[in-house]
Each structure stands twice: as structure tokens, then as C-alpha cells.
Amino acid sequence: MEADFRSAVIEEDLQVLDTESRELTPRASELLAHRSGDVVAEEVRNCVIRARTSPAHTASGLRSALRDVRESLRRVGEDRGLTVAAAGAVPLVPPGSALVDESPRMRRLLADYEFLARGQIYCGTRIRVDAVDTDEAVALACRIAPHLPVFLALTASSPFLRDGSDSGYASCRSVAASQWPTTAPVAGVCSAEDYHALVDDLVSSGVISDPSMVGFGIQPGADGRSVEILVCDACPSADATALVATLFRALVEREAAALARGAEPAAPVETRLRAALWRAARSGLEGALVDPVTLEPRPAADVITDLVDSLAEQLSGTGDLDTVRELVDDALYNGSSAFRQRQTLRRRGHVQDIVDLLVVETSGTSGPRSPVPDAHSRLFGVYLPIEGLDTDPSWDEAVEAGGRPRAPYDPVLTALQQIGTVRLRARQVRAEQEASVAGVTFRVTGQERPHAFPMDFVPRIITSEVWERLAAGIEQRARALDAFLDDVYGDQEFLAAGHLTPEALDRAPGFRRSTGRVLGADRIRAHICGIDLVCADDGRWLVLEDNVRVPSGIAFSTAHREMTASLFGDLVDEFDLHSPDQAFPMIRETLEAAAPPAAGDTPNVVVMSSGSADSAWFEHRLIADRTGLPLVTPDEVVFRDGILHRRTGDGLLRVDVVYARIDEDMLLSSPGLDGVPLRDGLLDALAGGRLTVANALGNGVADDKAVYASVPAMIDFYLGESPVLDQVPTYLCADRTQRDLVLDRLGELVVKPIDGYGGLGITIGPECSEAELAARREELLTRPEGYIAQEVVALSTLPTFDGTHMQRRHVDLRAFAHLRREGGRTTAHAVPAGLTRVAPAGSLIVNSSRGGGGKDTWIMR
Known part of the structure; x- marks a missing residue:
């Protein structure tokens, strides 16, 4: 035969x-x-x-x-x-x-x-x-x-x-x-x-x-x-x-x-x-x-x-x-x-x-055998605990312990099951290609070239009841941080009351004693705040970090929405969601409200970036485009008679507000159009009330991990309120007693540099090798003032499509609040949009610069 x-x-x-x-x-x-x-x-x-x-x-x-x-x-x-x-x-x-x-x-x-x-x-x-x-x-x-x-x-x-x-x-x-x-x-x-x-x-x-x-x-x-x-x-x-x-x-x-x-x-x-x-x-x-x-x-x-x-x-x-x-x-x-x-x-x-x-x-083989031809088995049949972690599975926001979808997620997961693994993968690849064409890129730490920002199809759904509480919490926190910044560069009453030591302030890398004091009192400093939140313990939300220097991410939330809308179609409308596009008119309104009195009724605002080499260049371009504001680099502006001007096709045009999407030190040291560093001109214009820089110079002190521990006290001291949102218990290693406690529990705690950003320098005790713990122990013994420690938070998880099936991945949420002076008082406005960031597989560190990705955030009206 x-x-x-x-x-x-x-x-x-x-x-x-x-x-x-x-x-x-x-x-x-x-x-x-x-x-x-x-x-x-x-x-x-x-x-x-x-x-x-x-x-x-x-x-x-x-x-x-x-x-x-x-x-x-x-x-x-x-x-x-x-x-x-x-x-x-x-x-x-x-x-x-x-x-x-x-x-x-x-x-x-x-x-x-x-x-x-x-x-x-x-x-x-x-x-x-x-x-x-x-x-x-x-x-x-x-x-x-x-x-x-x-x-x-x-x-x-x-x-x-x-x-x-x-x-x-x-x-x-x-x-x-x-x-x-x-x-x-x-x-x-x-x-x-x-x-x-x-x-x-x-x-x-x-x-x-x-x-x-x-x-x-x-x-x-x-x-x-x-x-x-x-x-x-x-x-x-x-x-x-x-x-x-x-x-x-x-x-x-x-x-x-x-x-x-x-x-x-x-x-x-x-x-x-x-x-x-x-x-x-x-x-x-x-x-x-x-x-x-x-x-x-x-x-x-x-x-x-x-x-x-x-x-x-x-x-x-x-x-x-x-x-x-x-x-x-x-x-x-x-x-x-x-x-x-x-x-x-x-x-x-x-x-x-x-x-x-x-x-x-x-x-061997090239992966698992295809399960029975059932969409749910293909996608969720291997929805296992986080790869590489020995702890019990964290609370999952979308799927109950028995495997059933939670009510808000049922129509979404059903739609994904109907699409199936193969076509979902093809759509994912096509979406990432389109993201590259649109410039939705981000540079991972240690890599030379930017890559398409990884975007996942499974959205995070936040009900209107949850959002109401989160919005109140981030608005409260933004007001307290702004009051602290105004005080710390002024009378320093918070320090005098014993809530923060002068030594802790001096150690804060973002504290700028000279440039921070240039801005007059009673002026908004934290115009646009990014507050990082995590969900843990069956729905309990905590504040993980504050970002009042150059908080990024809002533009990526728009890109995510466009992607999920193309996949789910009318389902997005059925959920009656807030549109992330609302963020852009809010940005313009906040920046125009920040203009100095000399600007008059029609202030001139610019978005300033270091240029295309910046890892968030896509966001800078999108913000400028959606707000209708010009995007400039330092070499396109110059001071004339103490007033900042930008170059246009018709000559020079006065600038009243700079939305600084650039590191403070780089901004001050960058040469302007005339080749002269901008530092002296900026400081003179700020002191004379002829210019606003948003966010203000010196704001980095509020991003300090050690200062973070004092925010609940700020809320009580400046606002006379109790915190709406809790935060992660934090230990200051500069304090001998607290440092010794951290050393005793080093294998159980998260240790962070006080000036760390992008997830750099973090050690997570349960994930570390003995050699990594020994190195961190030596650092805490020789330079304890450079670190804080926190309890490990069991971040919630959400399904994330890895190309073959759904995998549990840890997530956080970056939410945004704007501050304005209205009617003689500071008002706070939560942005009804956010960036849900996804950790790499097997990691608790949720940060884009560490190779993580993002999800669309569906905030229900």
C-alpha cells in the first residue's frame, strides 16, 4: 500500500x-x-x-x-x-x-x-x-x-x-x-x-x-x-x-x-x-x-x-x-x-x-496542544496564578474564584470568547502595528529604540460608585500636596509642627531651595497631578505613589480607547462610559487658568518637550494636537525684555504659560533660540509674575518616597480632613528604629530608593534571591537615608491576553487631578479617564519603563 x-x-x-x-x-x-x-x-x-x-x-x-x-x-x-x-x-x-x-x-x-x-x-x-x-x-x-x-x-x-x-x-x-x-x-x-x-x-x-x-x-x-x-x-x-x-x-x-x-x-x-x-x-x-x-x-x-x-x-x-x-x-x-x-x-x-x-x-514541542475547540477553554482554560510567584493568587477584578466572570465583565469576556484565540491574536498584532504607525511608542529602560506601547484588549471596568470615591480621594490628595508645596517653599509650618524633619526635607532629591521659592505665595504649583492607585484585598483601593513633576499617561488612555472601540464596537456605547478625550479640554482650561494676570483674557500657552528622543514623545505630540496648543522645544523659545517668546512663521510671539513635559534640570540648562541657557530668564520671569511653568519648579519634593509617608498628615494639617483613600504602610529607613525593623523583615517588604522612578532600584523581598537581599541589606546599613520600605501589597489582577490565552497580570491605575484658582480658592477636578498599567509576567512592578503595558480604563458614568 x-x-x-x-x-x-x-x-x-x-x-x-x-x-x-x-x-x-x-x-x-x-x-x-x-x-x-x-x-x-x-x-x-x-x-x-x-x-x-x-x-x-x-x-x-x-x-x-x-x-x-x-x-x-x-x-x-x-x-x-x-x-x-x-x-x-x-x-x-x-x-x-x-x-x-x-x-x-x-x-x-x-x-x-x-x-x-x-x-x-x-x-x-x-x-x-x-x-x-x-x-x-x-x-x-x-x-x-x-x-x-x-x-x-x-x-x-x-x-x-x-x-x-x-x-x-x-x-x-x-x-x-x-x-x-x-x-x-x-x-x-x-x-x-x-x-x-x-x-x-x-x-x-x-x-x-x-x-x-x-x-x-x-x-x-x-x-x-x-x-x-x-x-x-x-x-x-x-x-x-x-x-x-x-x-x-x-x-x-x-x-x-x-x-x-x-x-x-x-x-x-x-x-x-x-x-x-x-x-x-x-x-x-x-x-x-x-x-x-x-x-x-x-x-x-x-x-x-x-x-x-x-x-x-x-x-x-x-x-x-x-x-x-x-x-x-x-x-x-x-x-x-x-x-x-x-x-x-x-x-x-x-x-x-x-x-x-x-x-x-x-x-520538544512548540507550545501547548490546542484545547477542545471551545472559545472559553482556549482563552481562560489556563487562567492560573501569576507565573513565578509562590503567594496565593491575588484578588481578580474580572473573574470570581470559581471561574465565573464578575457581573460588569460578563459581556466583555463573552465577546472575547466569541472572537477566539487566533483572531484575537491577529487583531492584537494589527493593533500594535497601527500603534507604531500612529507613534504610540514608549522606550523601555535599557533599550535604545522605542517600541509600540503594549496594549491589551481586556479593559478595566470601574463602576460609577467606585469612581466617585476615587475621584474624591485624588482631588483631596492633590489639594493637600499643593498646599504642602506652597508651604515648604514658604513658611514651612508643616515642618515646624513636627510632621516632617528638616533632615528629611534636605535629603529629598526633588527639593529645590532656590528655584522652588521663586514662585510667589498662594499660587497653584501642582496644576496636573498623577496619583497611582492599586486595588487590593477584595476591592480596597490604596494610593501607591504621587506624581507632581511630569505625570504622564493620559494620552495612552486615549489610544487604548480607540483600540478597544475598534474591537468591541457598540458594546462600548452600551456601557455608557466617560470618554478619555475629555482630558484634553480640561488640560487646556487648567493651563489657561494658570496664566499670570499680565496675560490678559487670551493667554498664550505652549507644551514644551525635550524632543523626539523623549520616551513620552508620542504623548507630548498628542496633547498638543488635541488641546490645540503649539508643541515647542527649548531651542524654539527666547527671552526678550524679560518676556518669553516662541518662534513662529511670523516672528516672535509672547508665551504666558509653559506646560513643561521636560525634566526641570534639563529645562533650566537648555539653551534657547539665542543659545543662552533658559535658567536666568525663566527664574526672572517667574519671580516677576510674567510667566507660569506648569507643573512648578521644585515640585519633585512631593514625589519623594519619604515625603509620601507624610501625606495623610498633610491632609489633616492643611485641609482639616481625614484621608478618603488609604495608602501603603511605609517605613522610613533614615529612622534607626524603623530601619532595624526593615532589616529584620527584609524578605517580606518592598524597599524603594527615595528618588526612584520608573520602578528603578526596587526590591520585592519575596521575589529576591539571597544575593539580592544581601546587597540591599548592605545598602540599608551604609546609606539608610536613601530608602523607604513598604508592606507588600497584593495588587489585584486582570486577564491579559498573552497571544495564546488569558493570563493573570498585576495592574495599577494612574488617575489624574487638576488644580485651578477659582473665586479666590483652589478647586480640584478629577479627570474621568485613567491609565491602567499592566506588569510584565511574573512581576509586581507595574511600570511602562520596565516593559509593562496598558489597558483601556472604562469609567462608567
């Missing part, structure tokens, strides 16, 4: 890696020397080997053969500090020529093709299926070529370049391969005679040295008795590679039968096929593919499913149909290797983790 079916052989290039450094290493010969059999051949680079399976004609046979070859190589390398990875590219490639084989063939390639041969080391997969002769192989190539994009999408596994930067493609290997002079989707001829003539012409032209350099996406095999595809990346998923081989073998069977019935082997239009392959290389399984029949874009899942359905007869003949459908379901559920690699980098932040993922998948 087996003789009635054509067999397939898989040849894949495997990258040889050093297990310690995780880098490519030129030691392929060591594996070859100890590998029994003749199924492994050395490649032209000595860090790559080519493994070949024995022939098989079923999906299970191909998968087993591929796994056996990989396992034998893994065992050989295990004792030698070597391993292999099947991937189109790996992101850790050492410099130099050590990886290049010094064979005559390689030297010829380097001499003829230079940078093409010296570039990143790419690895592909070659799948060969029996053919009667070269004539049939050429004809089969013509008929099968339109399906090549599906094979590329299924195996796409080269998203990163050799330096670890993202190429923007799911398969940069295939894009790079297209630069070679003889690379094309298909030869474009329909007979063996024409094919051989084409190859002879290429050799005689001197463009290639021999026929082995021909690299069409699909072509006759060198033996003349097979047809082979070369379009695929080497793929860590043996299942995906075996799936492609099985589909290709079935296509050969079907098209061979069609040819035997007299069908024409018409060559496809190369330009269209090349474009379709580019589309597959760009987005893999996570975007649209070009339908081979209609040439219209369609979801990859639909195109692949249609192909399987069209091959049902051939797959059933070998007993493969059920297996192939399972493999397709798994591939779509887990996503492409390129997608999984990007998710790994996002979760863990290290290129080495990508290599580890590739090694694990090469030797």
Missing part, C-alpha cells in the same frame, strides 16, 4: 550553539564526527549542519523522523557543551569570521557575492517529494507555486537580526534571500527542456558558478526525480515542519493526478506570487495572507483551513486528515515561531531567552 504513495524527505539547516554563551559557534564538525549514519551533511558555514530525514509518506512518519534526527544531534552535543536550534535566524551571532568555513566553495562565494555571503547566517528547510521525472517536477512546481506563502507563514521563525534588533518581519530570512541573483518564487518555465536551458544560461552568464546555486522557491530536485520547496524557514516546531511537508506531499499527489488528466502546467504570474510571499514573510500566521485563488487578503487561518479542506481526499488516503487538522489547530493556536519569540522578549526582556526558547522548541 505504501508504494502507492509518494514519499517526502525533510532537509533542515540547524544552527550549532554553545550551551553556555547561547551564541553560534564554529564547531559543527564535532557533531558530525560523532554522529552515526549518513543523514547529516556539513554546510558551507561551520556553525551550521544540514540534517536529512529518512523518506516517509505520512504526517506521523515525517514528524517522528524529524524528531529522531534532532534528538540524536542533541545527545551528541550534550556532553560537549553544544546544542542545535532549528530557526531561520538566531539573534546572538558573534562578530568575526570564525563562523565562515574556509573551503574553496565558501571563498568563491565571498569573492563573488561579498556582503550577501558575509551577512547574517540564515537557515532554511528543503522538503522533497518524489516525482516521475524532471518534466513532471517542473509542471508540478508551476501548479503548486501559488501555495508557497502558506508554507512560509507556517514556518516563519526569523524575526530578529544578528544584533538582537527586531527586523519587523516574521521571516527576515526569506526577505534577505530574495537579494541573491537567482532567487525567485518559481522558475517560470513549464518543461524540463526549458528549465535546463534556463539554468545553463544562468551558469554561462557567470552570475552563478554551478546549478546548485539555483534557489527557486519551488523547483525540480537535483536528482531529476523529485520536486522540492526551499521557501521555508528552518522552524523549531517539528510539528509545523511536518505539517508543511504533509501538505506539500498531498499537493503533489493532487496536482500530479490533475496533470495526468491533461491539466495545463501554466506558470503563475511571478510579481503577484512574489508579493504574496512578501506578505507571508511580513506577518507570518498573525496577519492576512493573499488568497491563491482570489488574490485578495484573507486571515491566515482561513487560507490554511481552505487548503486543508481542498486536500481532504489526498490526506484521507494516507490516513493523515485528522492528524493534519490537529496540527493546523495547534499551529494557529500557538502562533508562528516569530510571534512566540517576540512574546518571549516582551515577557523576559533578554535576547538569550529567545535562544533558550528556540533550543527548547527544537528538542
Whole structure:
């Protein structure tokens, strides 16, 4: 029976890696020397080997053969500090020529093709299926070529370049391969005679040295008795590679039968096929593919499913149909290797983790098997406690302990279940691409390039009753902080009453004794405050941190709303939500209200940024655009006769209010339009009442972690009120008694630098190693005044889509309050919008600059 079916052989290039450094290493010969059999051949680079399976004609046979070859190589390398990875590219490639084989063939390639041969080391997969002769192989190539994009999408596994930067493609290997002079989707001829003539012409032209350099996406095999595809990346998923081989073998069977019935082997239009392959290389399984029949874009899942359905007869003949459908379901559920690699980098932040993922998948499986085809099981079947934490699961705002959605979230989670994993992932990738186009980016600490701000589809829902209490709490806190700032740069009555020591004030890095006093008394200082809140203990809200220097995040809340509105449609309107766009007229109103009396009834306000290098540049641009205010940098303003002016097309225009989205020290030291630092002019204009800077200079003292501990006392001292919102119990390590308590409980507490921001320098006791705790202990013994400690708060969690399923992630909420002088008194106005920030997987630190993301915040009216 087996003789009635054509067999397939898989040849894949495997990258040889050093297990310690995780880098490519030129030691392929060591594996070859100890590998029994003749199924492994050395490649032209000595860090790559080519493994070949024995022939098989079923999906299970191909998968087993591929796994056996990989396992034998893994065992050989295990004792030698070597391993292999099947991937189109790996992101850790050492410099130099050590990886290049010094064979005559390689030297010829380097001499003829230079940078093409010296570039990143790419690895592909070659799948060969029996053919009667070269004539049939050429004809089969013509008929099968339109399906090549599906094979590329299924195996796409080269998203990163050799330096670890993202190429923007799911398969940069295939894009790079297209630069070679003889690379094309298909030869474009329909007979063996024409094919051989084409190859002879290429050799005689001197463009290639021999026929082995021909690299069409699909072509006759060198033996003349097979047809082979070369379009695929080497793929860590043996299942995906075996799936492609099985589909290709079935296509050969079907098209061979069609040819035997007299069908024409018409060559496809190369330009269209090349474009379709580019589309597959760009987005893999996570975007649209070009339908081979209609040439219209369609979801990859639909195109692949249609192909399987069209091959049902051939797959059933070998007993493969059920297996192939399972493999397709798994591939779509887990996503492409390129997608999984990007998710790994996002979760863990290290290129080495990508290599580890590739090694694990090469030797095992590429993720969980797809659950039963039920949307809830797919999305929430693995809704587990936070990865990496030993504590009990935190309170989840959306899902009850028994797994049922809480009432406000029921329609949202139901809608997500109906969309399903595969389409939700495709929408997520598309949304992030659109975010990049719109400039919704943020720079993670330690990374040079900004990335699309990670945005999750599952919103946070805040009922009107909860929001009423939160709004009252943040308004109260903003008024108290503003009163403190006015006092601390004035009479310092709060210190005199013993609520804060002079030493604590002097230690506060944000305290600016000279610049802070420039502003006259009874003036608003904290015009726009950002208050960070966390939900804990079954719905109890706490204040985690205050931000009255340059609080960011409001623009991202708008971007989130636009994304969720595109997903949920009318459901957003059914919830009767506050629009985050309300924030922008509020910003303008607050800034105009802050203008000095000399500005008159039509003050001129500008938004000032350090420029496009700022991590929040997107927000600066959006605020300026939505408020209708000009966006300027320091080098666009200048002082004339003690008044600040900005450059316009018509000359200089007076400026009354500067909304400073720039660090205070940078603002003061930056040269203006005339090259003179702005410091003296700013201080003179502020002191003379001719200019307002929002937020005011010196506000950083209120962001100090040690000062935070005194805010409840501020509320009582300045307002005569009790705090509406509690805050996290805090210990001042500058106090000997409190420091000793912290040292005794170091493994239980969160320790923060008093001047820390962006989550920098924080240690969370239960998550720390003994070495990390020992280092922090030494810091507390030698410089205790630089730290505070807090109780660990079990931050609430919300479902967050990680590309495959919903995962619990810790969240916080940045809410905003504006202060204005109205009718001789200070009024506070909570902004009915907020930024829900999501911690990276396995972390309690919720901060965008640490690699977290965000969610839309639905505040109900």
C-alpha cells in the first residue's frame, strides 16, 4: 500500500550553539564526527549542519523522523557543551569570521557575492517529494507555486537580526534571500527542456558558478526525480515542519493526478506570487495572507483551513486528515515561531531567552496542544496564578474564584470568547502595528529604540460608585500636596509642627531651595497631578505613589480607547462610559487658568518637550494636537525684555504659560533660540509674575518616597480632613528604629530608593534571591537615608491576553487631578479617564519603563 504513495524527505539547516554563551559557534564538525549514519551533511558555514530525514509518506512518519534526527544531534552535543536550534535566524551571532568555513566553495562565494555571503547566517528547510521525472517536477512546481506563502507563514521563525534588533518581519530570512541573483518564487518555465536551458544560461552568464546555486522557491530536485520547496524557514516546531511537508506531499499527489488528466502546467504570474510571499514573510500566521485563488487578503487561518479542506481526499488516503487538522489547530493556536519569540522578549526582556526558547522548541514541542475547540477553554482554560510567584493568587477584578466572570465583565469576556484565540491574536498584532504607525511608542529602560506601547484588549471596568470615591480621594490628595508645596517653599509650618524633619526635607532629591521659592505665595504649583492607585484585598483601593513633576499617561488612555472601540464596537456605547478625550479640554482650561494676570483674557500657552528622543514623545505630540496648543522645544523659545517668546512663521510671539513635559534640570540648562541657557530668564520671569511653568519648579519634593509617608498628615494639617483613600504602610529607613525593623523583615517588604522612578532600584523581598537581599541589606546599613520600605501589597489582577490565552497580570491605575484658582480658592477636578498599567509576567512592578503595558480604563458614568 505504501508504494502507492509518494514519499517526502525533510532537509533542515540547524544552527550549532554553545550551551553556555547561547551564541553560534564554529564547531559543527564535532557533531558530525560523532554522529552515526549518513543523514547529516556539513554546510558551507561551520556553525551550521544540514540534517536529512529518512523518506516517509505520512504526517506521523515525517514528524517522528524529524524528531529522531534532532534528538540524536542533541545527545551528541550534550556532553560537549553544544546544542542545535532549528530557526531561520538566531539573534546572538558573534562578530568575526570564525563562523565562515574556509573551503574553496565558501571563498568563491565571498569573492563573488561579498556582503550577501558575509551577512547574517540564515537557515532554511528543503522538503522533497518524489516525482516521475524532471518534466513532471517542473509542471508540478508551476501548479503548486501559488501555495508557497502558506508554507512560509507556517514556518516563519526569523524575526530578529544578528544584533538582537527586531527586523519587523516574521521571516527576515526569506526577505534577505530574495537579494541573491537567482532567487525567485518559481522558475517560470513549464518543461524540463526549458528549465535546463534556463539554468545553463544562468551558469554561462557567470552570475552563478554551478546549478546548485539555483534557489527557486519551488523547483525540480537535483536528482531529476523529485520536486522540492526551499521557501521555508528552518522552524523549531517539528510539528509545523511536518505539517508543511504533509501538505506539500498531498499537493503533489493532487496536482500530479490533475496533470495526468491533461491539466495545463501554466506558470503563475511571478510579481503577484512574489508579493504574496512578501506578505507571508511580513506577518507570518498573525496577519492576512493573499488568497491563491482570489488574490485578495484573507486571515491566515482561513487560507490554511481552505487548503486543508481542498486536500481532504489526498490526506484521507494516507490516513493523515485528522492528524493534519490537529496540527493546523495547534499551529494557529500557538502562533508562528516569530510571534512566540517576540512574546518571549516582551515577557523576559533578554535576547538569550529567545535562544533558550528556540533550543527548547527544537528538542520538544512548540507550545501547548490546542484545547477542545471551545472559545472559553482556549482563552481562560489556563487562567492560573501569576507565573513565578509562590503567594496565593491575588484578588481578580474580572473573574470570581470559581471561574465565573464578575457581573460588569460578563459581556466583555463573552465577546472575547466569541472572537477566539487566533483572531484575537491577529487583531492584537494589527493593533500594535497601527500603534507604531500612529507613534504610540514608549522606550523601555535599557533599550535604545522605542517600541509600540503594549496594549491589551481586556479593559478595566470601574463602576460609577467606585469612581466617585476615587475621584474624591485624588482631588483631596492633590489639594493637600499643593498646599504642602506652597508651604515648604514658604513658611514651612508643616515642618515646624513636627510632621516632617528638616533632615528629611534636605535629603529629598526633588527639593529645590532656590528655584522652588521663586514662585510667589498662594499660587497653584501642582496644576496636573498623577496619583497611582492599586486595588487590593477584595476591592480596597490604596494610593501607591504621587506624581507632581511630569505625570504622564493620559494620552495612552486615549489610544487604548480607540483600540478597544475598534474591537468591541457598540458594546462600548452600551456601557455608557466617560470618554478619555475629555482630558484634553480640561488640560487646556487648567493651563489657561494658570496664566499670570499680565496675560490678559487670551493667554498664550505652549507644551514644551525635550524632543523626539523623549520616551513620552508620542504623548507630548498628542496633547498638543488635541488641546490645540503649539508643541515647542527649548531651542524654539527666547527671552526678550524679560518676556518669553516662541518662534513662529511670523516672528516672535509672547508665551504666558509653559506646560513643561521636560525634566526641570534639563529645562533650566537648555539653551534657547539665542543659545543662552533658559535658567536666568525663566527664574526672572517667574519671580516677576510674567510667566507660569506648569507643573512648578521644585515640585519633585512631593514625589519623594519619604515625603509620601507624610501625606495623610498633610491632609489633616492643611485641609482639616481625614484621608478618603488609604495608602501603603511605609517605613522610613533614615529612622534607626524603623530601619532595624526593615532589616529584620527584609524578605517580606518592598524597599524603594527615595528618588526612584520608573520602578528603578526596587526590591520585592519575596521575589529576591539571597544575593539580592544581601546587597540591599548592605545598602540599608551604609546609606539608610536613601530608602523607604513598604508592606507588600497584593495588587489585584486582570486577564491579559498573552497571544495564546488569558493570563493573570498585576495592574495599577494612574488617575489624574487638576488644580485651578477659582473665586479666590483652589478647586480640584478629577479627570474621568485613567491609565491602567499592566506588569510584565511574573512581576509586581507595574511600570511602562520596565516593559509593562496598558489597558483601556472604562469609567462608567
